Amino acid sequence: MDDGRSTMPLGQAGSQLLHGAAERRQNWAAYRVARRRWPLSWISVAAVAVSLAALLPLGFVVWIAILTGWDTASALIFxxxxxxxxxxxxxxxxxxxxxxxxxxxxxxxxxxxxxxxxxxxxxxxxxxxxxxxxxxxxxxxxxxxxxxxxxxxxxxxxxxxxxxxxxxxxxxxxxxxxxxxxxxxxxxxxxxxxxxxxxxxxxxxxxxxxxxxxxxxxxxxxxxxxxxxxxxxxxxxxxxxxxxxxxxxxxxxxxxxxxxxxxxxxxxxxxxxxxGRYARIGSGAPRAVPRARLGRHxxxxxxxxxxxxxLALGVPFLTIGRWLIAGGAEIWRVSEIVDAVAQTFVLALVGGVLAMLAALPIAWLSVRVPGALSRLLEGGNYLVGALPGVVIALALVTVTVRVALPLYQTFVTLILAYVLMFLPRALVSLRASIAQVPVELEQAAASLGRSPARVLRAVTLRLSAPGAAAGVALVALGIVNELTATQMLAPNGTRTLAMAFWSLSGEIDYAGAAPYALFMVVLSLPVTWLLYVQSRRSAGR
Incomplete structure (x- = not known):
């Protein structure tokens, strides 16, 4: 019966549906092939380059020990x-x-x-x-x-x-x-x-x-x-x-x-x-734990x-407050304080963003293409992240003096030190964020014909942005409070909050150092609150 509506023969409709499904399967198959090849191209090259740069301080220690010779080294060590x-x-x-x-x-x-x-x-x-x-x-x-x-x-x-x-x-x-x-x-x-x-x-x-x-x-x-x-x-x-x-x-x-x-x-x-493993096996969800009653205790x-x-908060805040009051208006050198805050903020922001970008290829490989190479690259960065900042700074000083003198005491070297020191913080945050992005969304985007690069930019990075921002904040917190590497690598004229505080406190000018201590704490408190909130959120509280 003709009811006036446009109809399509069932065979033709079925043919189009099958054709569309086949096309989507073909696009997804092409994406999977591209994704297998893609990590072996520029993203793997980027991950290997970052890991080699991160291994530089460790290689420096071994190289210096070999160059020094056993007799001299043993005399200095023992x-x-x-x-x-x-x-x-x-x-x-x-x-x-x-x-x-x-x-x-x-x-x-x-x-x-x-x-x-x-x-x-x-x-x-x-x-x-x-x-x-x-x-x-x-x-x-x-x-x-x-x-x-x-x-x-x-x-x-x-x-x-x-x-x-x-x-x-x-x-x-x-x-x-x-x-x-x-x-x-x-x-x-x-x-x-x-x-x-x-x-x-x-x-x-x-x-x-x-x-x-x-x-x-x-x-x-x-x-x-x-x-x-x-x-x-x-x-x-x-x-x-x-x-x-x-x-x-x-x-x-x-x-x-x-x-x-x-x-x-x-x-x-x-x-x-x-x-050992401590995991719940089986169905169900853990119930809330009844809180113990303390009673008269x-x-x-x-x-x-x-x-x-x-002790941990009262003493520092009372001490800072006491020195601020004792110093009066004279210690508030506004132009110097503003300059120190601005330099610290810029270094923290640039270092945090670059550390996150450096962690991106390694985090993506470890989540989307797990394997021996991914584990090796990720583990190497965690291992180097355990090295003290003074070792990393000493390695960069030696390398720049002997190999790349124009980079000695420049912001490039200082930022590189920050990235190497705090790369594990960025890697942990970004890896967890990428792991929470459903791979099905990437599959859907690929089935529409988008290239792997567009899938990464439009889907993966966009959905993992909150975790990436938290990683940038954690790296920035470390940079705000970093002292040793900054002192050894910063260009002449650099005066971060930590450097200004250290210079004044070293001169026993505790009152003059108080404003810089206050601003370091004020800048760090929001990131600490974020860390606390994320900790509770990860446990569902």
Whole structure:
């Protein structure tokens, strides 16, 4: 029957549908072939180039050791001074890391598993010390107690500066744990304490190992904190040697020993972490954990977060405020402060963006084309990211002086140092963001005839932009608080917030340094808040 509507023969319609499906399959097949070839072209070349650049400091250490010769190297390494530095380093790590573990686990349990009043606020305050640079913490404590120095001071200030690196992963893990195992252990008569130590603590092992590694690597790399409290470490000795003999063999050999210490920490963390797995198998979702009632112990338990907040945040803010008041209007040299803020902001922004661009090919390969090459490139960047900034800066100084002198003490070299130092931060953020982009969307875009490059730009990068922005912010935070590499590589006339603060505090002008310390904290607080929010969001809270 003809009802006046335009019709199409069924055979013709079916033919067009089949033709369209075939065309889409052909486009997708072409995309898959192109994607297999594409990573082997420019994106793989870019990833290999970035990884080779990242391996430059490590290759520099090996090259210098070979060039120096065994006799000279052994004479510089096996001497009493190196033994003293090694003892200081071992004692610092042995005391600080366990204290950070105990404080972080206790604080994480109180904020995530108990009915502690204001738990959400205390959780944020436990992360907030990351906004205070370690050398500002040291400045605050030295201002408060000028006689504070040595190992005790190093352990105290280091703990207050770095315990959030352990608190964050431990708290996030506690939020994700399924209480079913704890209920099963309690049902067979185990006390709450035994349930915690025999059931919960083993599931925290990965978080504890990862956080402890971060704390340990920061202890090895830190410079300003230990100079202020007069506690010698490998980093302080390397900078002293560099400033006194400029590019001398002693500084290079000390950097080699420091690199070996870093690798020892990496190996120890890998050994302690093991290959155990703690994952829920089967259907269902973990339910919320009932919070323990503190009862009459609530006020005693409040002492821990309150004391940590007072020591890690109260002392720096009160010290900065006291020096701002004591200095009066004279310390607010507006033009100099604005110039320092502008230089810091530009360096942080440029370094963050370039680090994200450098991480892009490696992150894309690791997610979309997993394999031996991708794992090798990604692992190499994480390994080099563990090297202290002083080693990276010393390598770039030597390379530019001997091979590319026009690049010595230029912004190009300084930005390159920032990218190499903080590339792992960008890589972690970008890799997680790309992994969350459904590959089906890329397939749909490819089926419409778009090239792989357009798919990457229009789909992958657009959807992963929030994570990329967070990575840029994390890199920028590191650059704002970076001191050692900036001092060694910055062109003449450069004056970042960290450099200005360090120059004035070195002259015992604590009042003049206070505005720069304040601005460093103010610039760092939003990024620290972002890190805290992302940590809770990743656990579904």
């Amino acid at each position: 001497r009493p001074r190196v033994g003293e530095l090694l003892v200081n380093t071992v004692l610092l790590v042995m005391f600080t890391v366990p204290i950070c573990i105990v404080l972080s686990v206790a604080l994480a349990w109180l904020t995530e598993r108990s009915d502690l009043p204001g738990a959400r606020g205390w959780a944020w305050l436990a992360v907030a010390p990351l906004a205070v640079p370690a050398f500002v913490q040291s400045y605050a404590w030295v201002s408060l107690a000028p006689g504070l120095h040595g190992l005790f001071a190093g352990v105290l200030v280091s703990t207050l500066a770095y315990f959030p690196f352990l608190y964050l992963p431990v708290a996030a893990t506690l939020r994700r744990l399924d209480p079913a195992l704890e209920d099963a252990a309690a049902s067979v008569g185990l006390s709450p304490a035994r349930v915690f130590f025999h059931v919960v603590m083993p599931q925290l092992r990965l978080a504890l190992c990862g956080g402890s590694l971060l704390v340990g690597l920061h202890l090895l790399a830190e410079y300003g904190l230990y100079v202020m409290i007069r506690f010698d470490t490998f980093t302080t000795a390397i900078v002293d040697q560099f400033q006194s003999t400029f590019n001398g063999a002693a500084a290079h050999m000390l950097s080699g020993v420091l690199v070996l210490c870093c690798f020892a920490l990496l190996g120890l963390e890998g050994m302690l972490r093991g290959d 609530v006020y005693l338990c409040l002492l821990l977060p309150a004391s940590l907040t007072a």
